[in-house]
Amino acid sequence: MSRRGVLVAVACGIVVMAALVVAAVARPVALLSRPDVSIPLPPVPSIATSSRPTPTSTSTATQSEIAPSDPSPFLIALVQIVLVLTAVIVMAVLIRILVALWRRPRITLHEDPSFEIPDVPVELLRSADQRVELLRTGAPRNAIVAAWLDLETAVAATGLPRDPAETSTEFTERVIGTWDIDRLRLGDLAALYREARFSVHELDESHRERALRDLETLHADLARVVTVGGAR
Incomplete structure (x- = not known):
């Protein structure tokens, strides 16, 4: 890989690592929210037949069934740990790439006019x-x-x-x-x-x-x- 390609890869890795760190330390956001119980529901007309369930009880049961539960604290902690470990691995890979780039062998080419070929050692x-x-x-x-x-x-x-x-x-x-x-x-x-x-x-x-x-x-x-x- 060329030096420019390595620098681009390092920059992308830094951006990814920053995003992972932000995601790991950020406060969890609920993707689904419970319905606002403060909003009054319209009155439902009563039905004379007592054997038939009222729409109000059916609506309440349905809402209680589909209401999402709070995420488990253990699950949140597990996701944050995975994100932090991923960020650490990305950082280690970036450091290794930078070290390899820094320690790249710099060998004098034989075609260089200033290079003088030594005698063959005995x-x-x-x-x-x-x-x-x-x-x-x-x-x-x-x-x-x-x-x-x-x-x-x-x-x-x-x-x-x-x-x-x-x-x-x-x-x-x-x-x-x-x-x-x-x-x-x-x-x-x-x-x-x-x-x-x-x-x-x-x-x-x-x-x-x-x-x-x-x-x-x-x-x-x-x-x-x-x-x-x-x-x-």
């Missing part, structure tokens, strides 16, 4: 062989997770700054994507890690082979960048 390639060996060992799911976590450890060891809003996986992808590497392979390796870490279906050797191709391409690209940088 930590990224120091354990490359060990990383490949982890990927070849054990069940495919565990091997993919172990290899990616080792890559995350290597990226963290470089000491490059990390945005507080980033996860370790996002940080690893952003840092390695700084250099001229195959980003499709990097994204595929990260997707395989998420699949191995969070899915419940079975992973087979085809997933391991995919991860191996991605990882070996990534290592080769980083080594090429180091070689080109050293030649310069």
